[in-house]
Amino acid sequence: MATIEISLEEFQKFREFFYRKTGIQFDDNKRYFVDKRLVERIEVTQSDSFRNYFNTLRFQASGDELQKLTNLMTVNETYFFREDYQFKCLVESMLPAVCALKKPGSRIRIWSVPSSSGEEPYSIAIYLLEHWPQIANWDVELISSDIDTDILQKARLGCYSPRSVQHVQPAVLDRYFVRKKNGDFQICDDLRDSVEFTRVNLSEIADTRAYRNFDVIFCRNLLIYFDDLSRRKAAEVFFDALNPGGFVCLGHSESMSRITSLFTVKKYPEAIVYQKPEQK
Template sequence: MNLELSPKEFALFKNLIYQEFGIALSERKKTLVQTRLRKWVQSLGLPNYEALYKHVEQNPHELVLLADAITTNVTSFFREESQWLFLEKHIPKTYSKTKRLRIWSSACSSGQEPYTIAMFLQEILPDAHTWDIKILATDLSYDILKKAQQGHYRAKDLEGMPKKLMNKYFSKTPDGLYAISKQLKEMIVFRSFNLVTGNYKLFSRPFDCIFCRNVMIYFDKPTQEKVIDNLVNLISPKGLLLIGHSESITRHDARISSVSPSIYEKRGA
């Protein structure tokens, strides 16, 4: 069995990954791709990486497994503290009259982001039970979405979270994990969606807030611009787009303006 990824095989996967996920891989990523795909080749009993490529071509439903293999799902609760401080003032001030919120966590990974959003809203809105709140959480990977929907986390995943919130929104399971409360789960709908190739026309109504954090780092400039354009189209006037603190929107877009580092507001109608 040849487990050395040849230049030809790397080119095949590089083009497929870009075409399907918008992820641009440089030559420096060849070793990473080889390492990530080796177990998959071995588990299928294939002779080389080209055979794996043909397997994925013949079984397009397994493209999500390819996405799992070459991306890293790193997330945590209450990530990007400055954004939550901004939202703590912005949301009550902007939406207290209508008491209606539509939020999209567009790369939710294992669920920490959407559950943080739900927890956060319960904490900052004393009358949250009277609000019409819907949170959509999407990701490429079906496996990671299953974990998110289950909502079971290790003690390590909750490090840094105030004890008050742990006691209020989590319960200990017999196997030593922490299960998210039913109250928060009921606020969230989980779905699979590809930000690069997905059909944005599926979203019939705009969102008041879209989280798309630490996703753009995987894309080249044209793909970034395409994704941002689609996201901005789906934001309501005065709504927000939140990206990662290490990311920025470099192309001028007259529809949005920066209101805080990594936070952009859509101009009013």
């Protein structure tokens, strides 16, 4: 096969299409990254040109190739207990506020999106077990979602390199992880069973419609990859997904106030978070 090159016009055409499908916007400085992955999929699928491959992306009924390309295009870089001040805020401020609105012992639902390879949802589960004594009195449900089906499989497996767990205290590592022969660490079965992993595209109404009645949403360092319109759409998804009085946590460089006025800014001692107004 001859060397395949992506023209500027083709890059722009693909960028617009991918944005419509996923809400992810690639800037011009990402062109090398995008071109390299496009060429990889063109070669794997034995398409003879960008044009033929692009037609497959647009018109393939199953959407399998678009999903494979999406898996390749999304970046998954994280580690355990990243920005853990928000977990402290969850335990000390958000959950007490949520519990005050509920019947004792009822269900509390937490949504972590994107899941990436699972470090964040498992971190939430471990932090609750270690630092929230009330967990035994409530029915906590933890859902974690991502657009990347390959990374969801890794999350369900729950195996991590020493680098991923470098901020986990040794005693916690012993309690919740099993050391593998290759030096990796695997989350114990009980914790793996405690998190439900699902695929979701925040830009697809059909995907997000089922996500309702959550009390806390963690969506950290995802919206930085969206443009203003996609951010507003994501904010509306979160608003609809939350119970009145529920909370959204964003990454330290993100601000819901610059996206929408739907949420109330809550400045707790541990962190700034965003609350869906309580019903009057």
